[in-house]
Amino acid sequence: MLHIQNSKEARKFIRTNQYKKQTAGIASKFVQGNICILPNIYKKDFYKFCNKNPKPCPLIGFSENGNPKLDKLGDIDIRTDVPSYRVWNNGNIIDEPQNIENYWRDDLSTFVIGCSMSFEQPLIDAGIEIQHIKNNTTVPMYKTNINCESSGIFQGNMVVSMRPLTIPNTIKAIEISSQFPDVHGGPIHFSNPEDVGIKNIMKPEYGDPPQKIAKNEIPVFWACGVTPQLIIEKLKLDFCITHKPGCMLITDKLNANFKVDLN
């Protein structure tokens, strides 16, 4: 893991191709984002899709018409500042590069979607152990049978991330994460994975498998910003670019600013 807590410094490492792995725990006070880069023709529908599905797709940044900058989130060039990208063609991943300068086009729009990492530090601060952070692995993510609200061609099922927690910690985690509505908010399900169409909890479709779910723990599921990748895959779009799951854009926004503070 990259042991850097300053967001600008972390991005400098990533920008110069010195780090290409998952970003959990790096600059952990700062908001990280899921990335979805689409040709302009899809822009309007996907923008509406995010607004209709704020739990999996809370939009925290946007640029259009080939502008690679995201000034509101920091001194960011989206072509270089993500550790690992996925380039998609007809539903297939055709490349996993460390920068996308060679793929950049003047008709691209960039969507930055909030990420549950923003509430993981507050959970840890409340004394809750997060298994995948402790083990330095990527959070397990699963395809579900939960339908998203459709917008134009964009339709499909939700992806969720999972953290195993005890029941008292589940209650605490719901209380805390619901204070972060712009980064997925409270969970969408807990306990029986089959209720949401997950057949094998030990075999996530994205990220790393959980180490284990202890007898006194239950799986707790949050809507996940990887959802657009599942939808893009199914849609077989001719071209788009995403981040590699777990390898996020690190912004200069503080997680604390995304908290709905209690008086």
Place this chain on the structure above:
Amino acid sequence: MLHIQNSKEARKFIRTNQYKKQTAGIASKFVQGNICILPNIYKKDFYKFCNKNPKPCPLIGFSENGNPKLDKLGDIDIRTDVPSYRVWNNGNIIDEPQNIENYWRDDLSTFVIGCSMSFEQPLIDAGIEIQHIKNNTTVPMYKTNINCESSGIFQGNMVVSMRPLTIPNTIKAIEISSQFPDVHGGPIHFSNPEDVGIKNIMKPEYGDPPQKIAKNEIPVFWACGVTPQLIIEKLKLDFCITHKPGCMLITDKLNANFKVDLN
């Protein structure tokens, strides 16, 4: 049920012995309170007990030295304004009167403890069906094996109230009730009742049995203001007075004022 939504009017009915039953749904915008009336010699320890155990015993009102008034909560005379009382002697209930004027003494202190009814209306407003309210019964309450923090002679286990909810409604209910820390706040447990020492969920120690727990529901448990009654029973205090579980003091404080508002 008494179909009165004005707190002052509801108290007038109760004060004149026209109503002696459970108060759920009556003047539902207003805070209701659990009552514990003790001789002065226990005052200091019980006050500390409440402060040490804010989940079951959130103190919202107090008077001492035989003062029956609770001006901060409304134009209340605690000797007449509760529908049904329990008079305790050596751990036994010796009377369940509609007023306690004959039992009143100059050395009594009154403790008013917040009640989960204050967050039930917000739950209903969020579209959550509450079984015991729909059925016009008293919420089921159970003895648990969860230890309270002790203070002087006051020690013992927590009483919890239970509402059966679906998993999505459990998540919503945790999010909402945690915004009401002065009226028990978020739940303390859900799912397996045996985890907290409850052997038969269909046989509550206080209130009415649940009608059923549906296949898609789990029992959700909140700390309950009836906790002092269990402790008093065990302590075999020579004298004290409580409300009859479910038959609460209706105050003039709005539930909304007990909410920690989101910005």
